[in-house]
Amino acid sequence: xxxxxxxxxxxxxxxxxxxxxxxxxxxxxxxxxxxxxxxxxxxxxxxxxxxxxxxxxxxxxxxxxxxxxxxxxxxxxxxxxxxxxxxxxxxxxxxxxxxxxxxxxxxxxxxxxxxxxxxxxxxxxxxxxxxxxxxxxxxxxxxxxxxxxxxxxxxxxxxxxxxxxxxxxxxxxxxxxxxxxxxxxxxxxxxxxxxxxxxxxxxxxxxxxxxxxxxxxxxxxxxxxxxxxxxxxxxxxxxxxxxxxxxxxxxxxxxxxxxxxxxxxxxxxxxxxxxxxxxxxxxxxxxxxxxxxxxxxxxxxxxxxxxxxxxxxxxxxxxxxxxxxxxxxxxxxxxxxxxxxxxxxxxxxxxxxxxxxxxxxxxxxxxxxxxxxxxxxxxxxxxxxxxxxxxxxxxxxxxxxxxxxxxxxxxxxxxxxxxxxxxxxxxxxxxxxxxxxxxxxxxxxxxxxxxxxxxxxxxxxxxxxxxxxxxxxxxxxxxxxxxxxxxxxxxxxxxxxxxxxxxxxxxxxxxxxxxxxxxxxxxxxxxxxxxxxxxxxxxxxxx
Amino acid sequence: xxxxxxxxxxxxxxxxxxxxxxxxxxxxxxxxxxxxxxxxxxxxxxxxxxxxxxxxxxxxxxxxxxxxxxxxxxxxxxxxxxxxxxxxxxxxxxxxxxxxxxxxxxxxxxxxxxxxxxxxxxxxxxxxxxxxxxxxxxxxxxxxxxxxxxxxxxxxxxxxxxxxxxxxxxxxxxxxxxxxxxxxxxxxxxxxxxxxxxxxxxxxxxxxxxxxxxxxxxxxxxxxxxxxxxxxxxxxxxxxxxxxxxxxxxxxxxxxxxx
Ligand SMILES: Nc1ncnc2c1ncn2[C@@H]1O[C@H](COP(=O)(O)OP(=O)(O)O)[C@@H](O)[C@H]1O
Ligand SMILES: [Mg+2]
Numbered sequence: 040x041x042x043x044x045x046x047x048x049x050x051x052x053x054x055x056x057x058x059x060x061x062x063x064x065x066x067x068x069x070x071x072x073x074x075x076x077x078x079x080x081x082x083x084x085x086x087x088x089x090x091x092x093x094x095x096x097x098x099x100x101x102x103x104x105x106x107x108x109x110x111x112x113x114x115x116x117x118x119x120x121x122x123x124x125x126x127x128x129x130x131x132x133x134x135x136x137x138x139x140x141x142x143x144x145x146x147x148x149x150x151x152x153x154x155x156x157x158x159x160x161x162x163x164x165x166x167x168x169x170x171x172x173x174x175x176x177x178x179x180x181x182x183x184x185x186x187x188x189x190x191x192x193x194x195x196x197x198x199x200x201x202x203x204x205x206x207x208x209x210x211x212x213x214x215x216x217x218x219x220x221x222x223x224x225x226x227x228x229x230x231x232x233x234x235x236x237x238x239x240x241x242x243x244x245x246x247x248x249x250x251x252x253x254x255x256x257x258x259x260x261x262x263x264x265x266x267x268x269x270x271x272x273x274x275x276x277x278x279x280x281x282x283x284x285x286x287x288x289x290x291x292x293x294x295x296x297x298x299x300x301x302x303x304x305x306x307x308x309x310x311x312x313x314x315x316x317x318x319x320x321x322x323x324x325x326x327x328x329x330x331x332x333x334x335x336x337x338x339x340x341x342x343x344x345x346x347x348x349x350x351x352x353x354x355x356x357x358x359x360x361x362x363x364x365x366x367x368x369x370x371x372x373x374x375x376x377x378x379x380x381x382x383x384x385x386x387x388x389x390x391x392x393x394x395x396x397x398x399x400x401x402x403x404x405x406x407x408x409x410x411x412x413x414x415x416x417x418x419x420x421x422x423x424x425x426x427x428x429x430x431x432x433x434x435x436x437x438x439x440x441x442x443x444x445x446x447x448x449x450x451x452x453x454x455x456x457x458x459x460x461x462x463x464x465x466x467x468x469x470x471x472x473x474x475x476x477x478x479x480x481x482x483x484x485x486x487x488x489x490x491x492x493x494x495x496x497x498x499x500x501x502x503x504x505x506x507x508x509x510x511x512x513x514x515x516x517x518x519x520x521x522x523x524x525x526x527x528x529x530x531x532x533x534x535x536x537x538x539x540x541x542x543x544x545x546x547x548x549x550x551x552x553x554x555x556x557x558x559x560x561x562x563x564x565x566x567x568x569x570x571x572x573x574x575x576x577x578x579x580x581x582x
Numbered sequence: 583x584x585x586x587x588x589x590x591x592x593x594x595x596x597x598x599x600x601x602x603x604x605x606x607x608x609x610x611x612x613x614x615x616x617x618x619x620x621x622x623x624x625x626x627x628x629x630x631x632x633x634x635x636x637x638x639x640x641x642x643x644x645x646x647x648x649x650x651x652x653x654x655x656x657x658x659x660x661x662x663x664x665x666x667x668x669x670x671x672x673x674x675x676x677x678x679x680x681x682x683x684x685x686x687x688x689x690x691x692x693x694x695x696x697x698x699x700x701x702x703x704x705x706x707x708x709x710x711x712x713x714x715x716x717x718x719x720x721x722x723x724x725x726x727x728x729x730x731x732x733x734x735x736x737x738x739x740x741x742x743x744x745x746x747x748x749x750x751x752x753x754x755x756x757x758x759x760x761x762x763x764x765x766x767x768x769x770x771x772x773x774x775x776x777x778x779x780x781x782x783x784x785x786x787x788x789x790x791x792x793x794x795x796x797x798x799x800x801x802x803x804x805x806x807x808x809x810x811x812x813x814x815x816x817x818x819x820x821x822x823x824x825x826x827x828x829x830x831x832x833x834x835x836x837x838x839x840x841x
Contacts, residue, residue, distance in 0.1 A: 486681030490747075493641055494754055495670035495698030500705040504694055508685045 042291070043150065043299050047143060050303025054311055064312035065127060065319035068135035069327030070334070071305040072120045075142060075298060077335045079114055082294030085149075087157060087227065087286040088272050089279035096159060096284055097292050098227050105226040106157055106286070107149060116141055127319050135309030142302035146295065152288040156230045156238070156267065156274070159282040161222025167207035170220075175200035227286060235267055238283065242275045293342040297334075365553035368561070379555040382543060383562050390539040391566070393457050394526040397464025402518045404469045408433075409476030410502060416480065430473070437470035442528050446537040457538025464525055464532070472521055479513040480506060516578045523574040530563055591617040591640065591758070591790075596649035598635050598814075609635045610646070611814040622784045623792045624805035628834055631811040633794040637760050640792065641673045642666045671698035674751025676761040680743045684736040688727060688746050691735055692718040695753030714753075721749040725779065741772040748779060759783065761793040765800070773797065777804045798830065 054067055078084075083097030104110035120138045124131045178196030182189045207213030207220065214221045243263045250260045267274060267285065274285050312318050320326075370380040408430055410416055417427035445463035453459050487505040496504070533541025540559050547556035598610040609632045617623065625633050638644040639651060642658050650657040658669055674695070682691050696714040697705050704710075710718075722728050725745040730738065735746060744764060751759055761780065765773035781804050783789045795801045801808055802822045810818035810825075810833045818829055830836075 486677065486679050487683045489643065490675065490677060490681035490750070491694055491697065493643055493670055493673070493675040494695050494750070495667040495672075496694070496705070497667060497698075497702050499702060500697050500700075503706050504686075504690075504697065505683060508683050512685070 040150075043147070043295075046296055046299035047303035047306075050300040050305070051307035053300075054304050054307030057308075058311040058315075058318070061318065063318055063320040063323055063326070064308045064315075065124065065131060066323040066326045066330070067308035068132075068139070068305045068312065069121065069124050069323055070330035071301040071308065071327075072117045072124070072135070072138065073328050073331035074301045074334050075305070076114060076117050077331060078294050078297040078301065079117070081335070082297050082338070083292040084294040084298065085286070085288050085292060086290040087284035088274070089284055090273055090276040091279070094279050094284070096225055096227075097294075098225070098286075099294060100298070102224070102226045103149065105160065105228055107152070110145060110149070113142060113145055121324075124324070129313060129316060131319075132309050132312035132316070135305050135312065139302050139304075139306030139309055142298060143306065146298050146302065150289055150291070150295075152286075154268070154272065154285060154287050156235055157227040157284055157286045158230050158234075159284060160226040160228045162224045162226065163222050164204075164208050166220045166223045167204055167213060170207055171200040171204035174203050227284070230283070234283070238275060238278045239264055239266060241277060245275075245277070293338055297338055361553055364551075365557040367554065368558045369552070369554040370558065379547075379552075379558050382555075383540065383558045386533075386540040386543045386559070387562050387566060389457055390529045390533075390541075391526060391570075393460045393464065393529040393532065393537075393539055394522055397461045397529070398468060398518060398522040398525050400461070400465035401468030401472050401521070402514075404465070405472035405476055406514070408469070409473045409480060412473055412477035413480040415483075415485075416502070416506075430477075434470040434474050434477075437467060438474065440467060442467040442525075443531060443535060446532050446535050450536050455536040455538075460529060460532040460537030460539060463537060464528060468521055468525060472517060475517045475521075476510070476514055479510045479517070483509045512581045516581045519574050519577050519581075523570055526570050527567060530567075590619060590654075592650075592652040593617070593640075594650050594652065596636075596639065596646050596651065598632070598639065598644065599647045609814050610639075613649070613816050615809070615816065615819065617790060617792065619790060620784065620788045621790050621792075622781065622804070622806040623809055624801035624807070625792065625794045625809045625811065626798060626801050626833060627811035632814040633811055634762050636811065637675075637762050637792065637794055640758075640760055641670055641675055643675075667698060671754060672757045674754045674756035674759040676744075676747055676751050676759065676764045678763040678766050680740075680747045680767075682735045682743055682746055682750075685734065687732050687734055688722070688738070689718060689731045691746055692722060692749045692753050695721075695750040698754065717755065718749070718753050721752045724752075725749045741768055741775070744768060744772070744776060745779075748776070752783065756789060758790045758792070761791065763794050763796060766796055773800060780804070 050071075054064070057067060058064065079100045082099060084100050084103060085098065087096050087098060089095060100110055100113065116138045120131075120134045123134045175196045178199065179193060182192035182196065185192065205212075207217070246261060246263055253260055262269075264270060272285050272287060274283055368379075369377075371378045411426050412430040412434060414427065417423040442463050445466055446460055449459040449462050453462065483506050487509065488501055491501045491505040529539050531541050533539040533543065534545050536542065540563060544556050544559045547553070547559065593613055593615040596610055596613040596615075597608070600607045600609055613636065625636065627633050635644060639646050639659075642661065645659055650659050652658075653669070656665075656669075658666065661669060683694070693708075693710055693714060696710055696717065699714070700710065719728070719731075722731060725748060727742065727745055727749060730742065735743060738746065744767075748764070759780065764780075765776045768776065777800050780791050780793065784791045793805070802825070805822060808818065808820060808822050808825055809816065810829075812833050812835070817833060818825065
C-alpha cells in the first residue's frame with residue numbers, strides 16, 4: 040500500500056517538476072494515457088500461482104478484465120481522453136483529471152480484492168499472428184519507398200505473413216521450436232461456483248495415495264485441507280494442470296508500477312493544466328507518443344535486468360572490505376618472492392603488443408579487400424558486383440562476431456595464450472577496418488580518377504596513384520583509432536585466457552589479492568589514457 | 583614536329599542519350615565533323631549544350647549511344663579496354679577543375695602523364711624511366727614550374743594548378759589535346775595565359791587542340807576554327823570571321839533577352 044502511494048506521488052512529482060519548467064502539461068497527460076493503454080495490454084499487473092514456480096502467470100490488466108469486467112472501462116476512458124485531447128482546452132484537462140482518478144481507483148479496488156481461484160484461458164495463435172504482422176509490416180515499410188515494387192512487394196509480404204503464421208502456429212513448426220509461444224497470452228476467467236470445494240475434495244481424496252509414495256521416499260507427509268487457503272496460495276498439481284491458478288491481487292508486478300505512476304502523472308498534469316491552460320503546445324500528441332514509447336521500452340528492460348538498488352545496499356560491506364584490502368597496493372614482497380608491479384608491467388606490455396599485432400594483421404588484410412567492398416570501384420561488370428556483395432556480406436557477418444567470442448573459440452583451438460587473442464582480434468578488426476576503408480574509398484574525389492584514366496593509365500595504377508594517395512591519411516587514421524579500441528579489447532581478452540593484463544586481474548581477484556589487482560587497474564587507467572592521447576594527437580596530425 | 587603527327591579524326595552520326603530513372607535525355611544529336619591534324623578548334627555553346635559530352639566522347643571517356651569516332655583507320659568507340667588505354671596515351675585531357683592529386687608533389691602529378699607508357703608493375707612502384715623524368719621536367723620548365731617541382735599541389739594557386747594539369751597532359755607527348763573549359767576557374771589574365779600556352783603547343787609542336795570555352799572573345803581570338811553546339815546539335819562550323827552577331831545570338835539563345 041505504501042508502495043502504491045509512493046508510485047502515485049512520484050507521478051504527481053514528475054508533473055510538478057515539469058510544471059515548474061513550464062513544460063507542456065497536455066503532452067504529459069497524453070503520454071500517460073498512451074502509456075496506460077500500453078501497460079493495460081502488455082505489462083503484467085499482478086500474480087497468479089500454480090503448483091510449481093514455472094506455472095506462475097503474471098496477468099496484464101487486459102487478462103484480468105475477463106475476471107473483473109469493469110476493468111474494460113479503463114481503455115474506453117483512455118481512448119476517450121485521447122479523442123477529447125485533440126481539441127485541447129479545459130475539457131481535455133478535466134478529462135485527464137477524471138481518467139487519472141478513475142485509473143487510480145480501479146487499481147486500488149483491484150488491489151484490495153481477495154485471493155481467489157481463477158482459470159486460464161490462453162488466446163491461441165495471438166503471438167503467432169503478431170509475429171506474422173510484424174513481418175508483413177516490415178516488408179510493407181520497405182515496399183512503401185519503392186513505388187514501382189510496392190504492390191508486388193506487398194503481395195510477397197502478405198504471402199510471407201500468412202505462411203509465417205501457419206508455420207508458427209503448427210505443432211510441427213513453431214510450437215516445436217518455440218513452445219512458449221503456444222497460448223502465450225492468457226486471460227483469466229472466473230471459476231464456476233463450487234470449483235473450490237471440488238478441488239479441495241479431489242486433493243483430500245488423492246492424499247492417501249500421495250502420502251504412501253512420500254512415506255516410501257522418506258518425505259514429509261501432507262495433511263488434509265479444509266480449503267485451498269491452507270495451501271498458502273499454491274494449488275494442487277492436478278488443479279494447476281487443469282489451468283486453475285490462485286490469483287493474488289495484491290502481489291503487484293511492474294505493470295502496476297506503470298499504472299500507478301502514470302495515473303498520478305495524469306492526475307497531476309491534468310490539474311496543473313487546469314490551473315494554467317496555456318501549458319499545451321502543438322505536437323503534444325506526437326511528443327506524448329514518443330514519451331510513452333520510451334517509457335514502455337525502458338520499464339520492461341529495467342524489470343528484466345533485475346534492477347534493484349537494494350542489492351547494492353546489501354553488497355556495500357563487501358565494497359568497503361574490498362577498498363580496505365586493496366589499499367595500499369602491494370608493489371612487491373621480496374620475502375615471499377612476489378613482485379606484482381613487475382608482473383603488471385610485463386602483462387601490460389603483452390596487452391599492448393596483442394593490440395599492435397592484431398591491428399596490423401587486420402589492416403594488412405583489410406587494405407586490399409576494402410577496394411573490393413567499395414561501390415564506386417566495382418560497378419564495371421556483374422562479376423565485380425558479385426565480389427562487392429560478397430565482401431560486404433563477409434564484413435557484415437564478421438562485424439557481428441565479437442573479438443571475445445572469437446577468442447573463446449580460438450583458445451579452444453590453438454590453446455591458451457596471446458596467439459589466440461591476436462588471431463581473434465585480427466579476424467574481427469578486418470571487418471571494421473575494411474568497412475571504414477571502403478567508405479573512405481567511396482568518398483574520394485572522382486576528378487583525379489578520371490584524369491588518370493584519360494592519360495591511358497591501367498586500372499590498378501589508377502587505384503595506386505589517384506585513389507591511394509587521397510585515402511591513405513584517412514586509412515592510417517582509422518587504423519590508429521582501431522588500435523586504440525583494440526587495446527581496450529585486449530585488456531578483456533585475458534579473461535577468456537587469450538593473454539594480457541585481464542588474466543592477471545582475474546587471477547588476483549579470484550585469489551582475493553585485491554592489493555595486487557589494484558595495481559593492474561591503475562596501470563590500465565594510465566595506459567588507456569596515454570594511448571587515447573597519443574592516438575588523437577597522431578590522428579589530428581594526419582587529416 | 584614529326585613526333586606529334588596523327589591521323590584525322592572523323593566523327594560520324596554521333597548521338598548520345600543519357601538514360602536516368604527520370605527519363606532519357608538526348609545530349610548529342612547526329613553530330614558529323616572532321617578534325618584534321620594540327621587544327622585548333624574552340625567549341626562554344628550554352629551550358630548544357632553538350633560540349634563536355636562531345637569532348638569526352640573524343641577520348642573514349644564516354645561511349646556514344648550511336649555513331650562512330652574514327653581516328654586514322656580505327657573506330658575508337660569499338661575499342662577494347664586495353665586498346666582504348668593505348669589510344670588515350672596520345673590524347674591529353676585538361677579539366678576545368680584541374681583534377682590533380684592534391685597530396686602529391688607537382689612532379690609526381692606531371693609524371694602521371696607517363697603512366698600509360700610504363701609496364702603496369704613499374705607504374706605500381708613508381709619506377710619511371712630517365713626519359714619520363716626528362717619529359718616531365720621539360721614540361722615543367724616550359725610552364726615555368728621548375729622551382730615548384732617538389733611542392734605539394736594543394737599548396738599552389740589556381741593558375742599554377744592549371745599549369746601543372748597542362749604539364750601533365752603535355753607530358754603524354756600527345757597528338758591531341760582536349761581541354762574542357764580550362765580557364766573557367768581562372769581570372770582573365772590567367773585565362774589568356776592558358777590560351778596562349780595552348781596556342782603555343784599548337785603552333786610550335788603541331789598538337790591538335792580542341793577546347794570547350796565559355797568566353798566567346800577568347801575563342802574568337804585564339805581558335806583557328808569555331809564549332810557551336812545548341813541543344814546537342816552542331817549549329818555552326820567555320821572560321822571565327824564567319825561567325826556573325828546574329829548567329830551568336832542564336833547559339834546563345836539570346837533573342838528574347840535582347841528584345
Ligand atoms: N552522365 C550523365 N547522365 C545524365 N545526363 C547527363 C550526363 N552527362 C551530361 N548530362 C546532361 O547532358 C547535357 C549536356 O551536358 P554537357 O555535355 O555537360 O553540357 P556542356 O558541357 O555543354 O555544359 C546536360 O543537360 C547534362 O545534364
Ligand atoms: Mg561542360
